[in-house]
Every structure is written in C-alpha cells, then in structure tokens.
Amino acid sequence: MYNFNQSSFAIIGYDSLEEPFTNIGTAFFINAKGNFITAGHTFKNQNRIYFAVLNEKRYPIEIIYNEYEFMENQKAPYHKDLIIGLVIGVTGNSYYSLADKNGVKKSEIMAIGFSRTQYGEVCSQLDSPNGISTDCNDGNSQITDGIGTKSPDLGLIRFSKLEANYNRAGLDRIYIIAPREVLINGFRFDLEIDGLDPAGLSGGPILENGNVIGMLISKDAAISSTYIMECLSTNDIQFTKN
Incomplete structure (x- = not known):
C-alpha cells in the first residue's frame, strides 16, 4: 500500500497500452481508504483500460458504483453521471x-482537474482540509507506473484550476440532445473565462472554501455534493461531511 498527498488525480483510458492514453478525466478522493468520485462519462467506453495517475505512477481502478446514462437517455428527476470507485493499492x-449545503448565487468557487492542456492558473499547491494537496505535474517526467512499466505519455498531463461563480440550483438542457426537464441533483456555474470548455476536468471537484460542493460534468454544470453523499451512504462508503 502507498500513501499519497494528492486529493485529486487524473483518470486515463487506453485503447492499447502500447499507445498514448486516449482519453482523460479527473477524480477526487472522499476518504483515506482510496475511494474516489468521478464522472460516469469518463468511463463510457467499456472497451478501454483505465488507470488512476498518482504521484507520477499509474494504478488500477475498481468500479464500485456506476450511475451513467447517455445524454439522450437522461430522465428527471436525476442526472445520472456518477461513479464511485477505488484506487487499488492506495491508503492513507x-x-x-x-x-x-448548496452554493449561493454569485459565490466564488473553483474547478480543478487534469487535461492535456493547462487552463487558467499555473500548477500550484492546493490547500485541502487535511493537509497540502500537491496535485501537480511539471509535464517533463519519465513516469514509472504502479504496475511496473515506463509510461512517458503521462508527462502530457497538465493540472489546472479555474475560478468560477455559482449560478443556480438545478440542471436542464445540458446539451442540445438532453431532456428539457429540470434535474434536481445538480447546479449551474459560470467560469470566469467565457467560452472555455475545459476537456479533461470532468469528474473533478468544485470547491468552495476548500470543501467540495459538486463534481464537474460539463463546462457549466455539476452534480451536487448533497447528491453524492446520498449515493455514498447508499453504498456504505465512508466520507466526511462539512
């Protein structure tokens, strides 16, 4: 078992382990036992092989709970795009x-995550409630993974943090093919950089005063932390409420 000071991390998917990763998303830990939250659509291609990237190493993943529907199949009252997982070999x-609680209109929040492109501010240390979360990669490392192979493609991963403002509770018409009904388990936010679509940050935490108020699922929509806690409780997964 390994101990880490990263609270959030990249999820990468491969069509072939002999090629660079094909897709990238973000996840975050909700306890010290390696359990994490991320977006369901990060794993929508079931033929791919997925790993977590932590401290410049690659680790296998176990999916505990998968709640995902394609956009055209979403139905009220809940938007289904949530995964609860476990990073194998991680503890502490x-x-x-x-x-x-929900956010307040115009309150300042922050979205963080990993992608092939660095958005917003440069890589830096993030304060988390239980210590310093480094969440950084300089992009130049020759990375050795947790299953014993060199993975230089992981040096392509960039960390970003984006400032935003809480908009309103409820989700409707996230994409043109999505239903018009209001979905009650999420909220809207506004990134301070207009028009930005931060690919790769899906599944990452949205923070207010260092605590997670939601999980990013699109450039202006998130699943609420209160709904995430309901799903964790249903699956008997430990978490800390603030």
Whole structure:
C-alpha cells in the first residue's frame, strides 16, 4: 500500500497500452481508504483500460458504483453521471470533505482537474482540509507506473484550476440532445473565462472554501455534493461531511 498527498488525480483510458492514453478525466478522493468520485462519462467506453495517475505512477481502478446514462437517455428527476470507485493499492491518501449545503448565487468557487492542456492558473499547491494537496505535474517526467512499466505519455498531463461563480440550483438542457426537464441533483456555474470548455476536468471537484460542493460534468454544470453523499451512504462508503 502507498500513501499519497494528492486529493485529486487524473483518470486515463487506453485503447492499447502500447499507445498514448486516449482519453482523460479527473477524480477526487472522499476518504483515506482510496475511494474516489468521478464522472460516469469518463468511463463510457467499456472497451478501454483505465488507470488512476498518482504521484507520477499509474494504478488500477475498481468500479464500485456506476450511475451513467447517455445524454439522450437522461430522465428527471436525476442526472445520472456518477461513479464511485477505488484506487487499488492506495491508503492513507489525503481527501476532500463534502459540503452539506448548496452554493449561493454569485459565490466564488473553483474547478480543478487534469487535461492535456493547462487552463487558467499555473500548477500550484492546493490547500485541502487535511493537509497540502500537491496535485501537480511539471509535464517533463519519465513516469514509472504502479504496475511496473515506463509510461512517458503521462508527462502530457497538465493540472489546472479555474475560478468560477455559482449560478443556480438545478440542471436542464445540458446539451442540445438532453431532456428539457429540470434535474434536481445538480447546479449551474459560470467560469470566469467565457467560452472555455475545459476537456479533461470532468469528474473533478468544485470547491468552495476548500470543501467540495459538486463534481464537474460539463463546462457549466455539476452534480451536487448533497447528491453524492446520498449515493455514498447508499453504498456504505465512508466520507466526511462539512
């Protein structure tokens, strides 16, 4: 078992382990036992092989709970795009607390995550409720993974943090093919960089005062932390509420 000070990390998927990763998303720990939250659509291609990237190493993943529907199949009252998982071989990691409240209109929040492109501010240390979360990669490392192979393609991963403002509770018409009904388990936000679609940050935490208030699923929509806590409780997964 390994200990980590990263509270969030990249999820990467391969069509072939002999080629660079095909897709990338973000996940975050919700306890010190290696359990994490991410977006269901990060794993929508079931033929791919997925790994977590932590401290410049690649680790296998176990899916505990998968709640995902394609956009055209979404139905009220809940938007289904949530995965609860476990990073194999990880314990004692830092993690985020989940806020037991909704945001307030125009309140300042932050989206963080990993992608092939660095958005917003440069890589830096992030304060988390239980310590310092480094969440950084300089992009130049020759990375050795947790299953014993060199993976230089992981040096392509970039960390980003984006400032935003809470908009309103409820989700409707996230994409043109999505239903018009209001979905009650999420909220809208506005990135301070207009028009930005931060590919790769899906599944990452949205923070207010260091606590998670939601999980990013699109450039302006998130699943709420209160709904995430309901799913964790149903699956008997430990988490910290704040």
